[in-house]
Amino acid sequence: xxxxxxxxxxxxxxxxxxxxxxxxxxxxxxxxxxxxxxxxxxxxxxxxxxxxxxxxxxxxxxxxxxx
Numbered sequence: 001x002x003x004x005x006x007x008x009x010x011x012x013x014x015x016x017x018x019x020x021x022x023x024x025x026x027x028x029x030x031x032x033x034x035x036x037x038x039x040x041x042x043x044x045x046x047x048x049x050x051x052x053x054x055x056x057x058x059x060x061x062x063x064x065x066x067x
Contacts, residue, residue: 003063005039007051010060
């Protein structure tokens with residue numbers, strides 16, 4: 001499974017966006033981004049697809065996690 005916690009952090013840093021801006025871009029709440037970054041929740045299927053696409057577009061390597 002992809003480490004979405006790391007992917008979200010890396011994307012936000014690379015795109016130089018605030019958490020609120022990043023949330024707006026993905027069409028989710030600030031709280032959702034915060035929970036993903038802190039590993040409390042996983043992104044929805046739609047958000048996961050967007051995150052994967054953004055990582056590809058921005059040359060961010062997706063890491064796998066063992067659960």
